[in-house]
Structures are given as structure tokens and as C-alpha cells.
Amino acid sequence: MKRQGFGLLLAGLACAGWARCGDTQSAAAITATPPAPDAGWTLVWSDEFEGDAGTPPSAAQWKHDVGGNGWGNQQLEYDTDLPQNASLDGHGHLAITALKQNFGGNAYSSARINTAGLFDQAYGRFEASIQLPPGAGLWPAFWLLGANVNSVPWPGCGEIDIMEYRGQQPTLIHGSAHGPNYSGGRAITASHGLPGNEGDFSSGFHVFAVEWTPNRIDYRVDDTVYETITPSNLPAGSTWVFDHPFFVLLNLAVGGNYVGNPDATTPFPAVMLVDYVRVYEQAK
Numbered sequence: 001m002k003r004q005g006f007g008l009l010l011a012g013l014a015c016a017g018w019a020r021c022g023d024t025q026s027a028a029a030i031t032a033t034p035p036a037p038d039a040g041w042t043l044v045w046s047d048e049f050e051g052d053a054g055t056p057p058s059a060a061q062w063k064h065d066v067g068g069n070g071w072g073n074q075q076l077e078y079d080t081d082l083p084q085n086a087s088l089d090g091h092g093h094l095a096i097t098a099l100k101q102n103f104g105g106n107a108y109s110s111a112r113i114n115t116a117g118l119f120d121q122a123y124g125r126f127e128a129s130i131q132l133p134p135g136a137g138l139w140p141a142f143w144l145l146g147a148n149v150n151s152v153p154w155p156g157c158g159e160i161d162i163m164e165y166r167g168q169q170p171t172l173i174h175g176s177a178h179g180p181n182y183s184g185g186r187a188i189t190a191s192h193g194l195p196g197n198e199g200d201f202s203s204g205f206h207v208f209a210v211e212w213t214p215n216r217i218d219y220r221v222d223d224t225v226y227e228t229i230t231p232s233n234l235p236a237g238s239t240w241v242f243d244h245p246f247f248v249l250l251n252l253a254v255g256g257n258y259v260g261n262p263d264a265t266t267p268f269p270a271v272m273l274v275d276y277v278r279v280y281e282q283a284k
Helices: none
Strands: 041-047 077-079 086-088 094-103 106-110 112-114 124-131 138-146 159-164 172-178 188-193 206-213 216-221 224-229 246-254 270-282
Touching (some): 041 124, 124 138, 159 216, 172 216, 172 224, 246 270
Antiparallel strands (some): 041 270, 094 106, 094 270, 112 246, 124 206, 138 159, 138 246, 159 172, 172 188, 216 224
8 A cells, every 4th residue: 555655664663552442343343254265375474462461462473564655655544563553452353543643743553563583474365355345535555566676676566455445436336456667556456346235344243355467467356357468567667566575564654645635524433443454375
């Protein structure tokens, strides 16, 4: 979901003490029956988010991006490493929570976590089961970033947005690829909408995935492929940069140039509820 200036993202990571603040959605509202991936995939990494309520995401699997002041996208939140913004809910889910509060000079707080330096992979099936929060100005995302970002600045490192969501459009999600000469507003992108009889992405869990092989990325929602990107989709003279390891990110942004600002109807706290993240490789 990074649109510009990502070279600064990994700077200034911090750790702090943990304390539980607030509660998440009730277990009664939570049902998830994700489709199994197609035959030929072998699970190599996952987080099922099992643990006591208030437990932080596993430090063996996730790092926190800590900071604010826009992140290059004019976002309004300060991302913390506090459990009020990212912690397990005790029912097998990670809750990333955006709060309307002054924090670090920003009007909101939230969280962004990543696997940089802990796990990355070239190619495979990357999937997460997520329930998304509705509301103007909310911008949850599940995405991948080239693990070489510190030596090859964005967008040369590549970015795969498996799922981005504008909270004011609760029936619609977006999948994109960013690289040199096709980044930001010029990204290769497509959208997928739920049929009217299926509610919206805030009413239950959906599985967002890419199946990424050499020279091809298929974007999926549940069992539907809605976008395929290959080198033939790139602008003339552009370079395909999806041929090296990428790491995983989850975040809930507030405001920014992709979604606009929250308004009086935006509910806070806003919770992005993650049932699991799983990464597969093609069976050998």
C-alpha cells in the first residue's frame, strides 16, 4: 500500500512495553471457512494468531514499523508497537486497531507490522483471512515488499498489494503491483466487488491471496481469480521486478492520498481482524 518514499519505512523501528487496552469483536461474530489452496502448494510459513487476549504479535515472526507524519502517503495515524493497536484477541485472531486519539503529534494511532529480516520468499501463494473495517478514510492493506528495499529503493524493489480497501467502498477491494515506471497512481491494478447478496467485506472473513510464479501474479478473493499480471501488462520499456524475495506487511492506515480523510460517520475504534496469514511454495 506504500505509494511513495518507502525507503524510509524501515528506519527507526522501536520496541516498548506491552499492556492490553480495550476489547475486540465478540467471538460470536467470527466465522471463517477459507478455501483450501489448489493441490501442489506446500505450507512453509504461517501465523494462526493463537494466544491469550492482549498478547502482542510474535516477535519471532513480526516487527513493528513505528512512526507517523504521513509515511509518504499523507496518512493521519501514528503507528505504534503497543497492544492497544496490535494484539491477539484471545479467539485466534490478530486485531489491528485504529484509535481516534492524539499520539505522537498525529490525530490517530494504529499499527503496521512486517516480516522484514524474519521471513521473505520469492514466488508462492501468500494468503490471509481478514475481516475489514468499514468507514470513510480507513485504509487496511495486506501486501508484500521487495526484501532488497534498503539497497534498491522503492519502487525499484517492487511491491505487490494483495489487498487494499477503501473503507467508504465496503463491497470493493483492490490488488496492485508497483515497480519502476508503474508505481503510485500508475500502478498495474484491478478491483473486485462482492455481489449484492453477499454483504460487504466488513460482514465476515474473506481470503485474499496471490499465487506468484515466474512472470505471473494471479490475484484472488476467496476462490475467484480477478486479476493476472505478467510482463506483458507493463508499460513499454518497463522492468519486471518480481523475481526476488519479498516480505509480508499488514496495516490499517487512517486517511491518506488513497482514501481521503475520515469524517463524522467513521467509526472508531476501527478493527482489522486477521484470522491467519499463510505462505506456501510450489511442491517439489
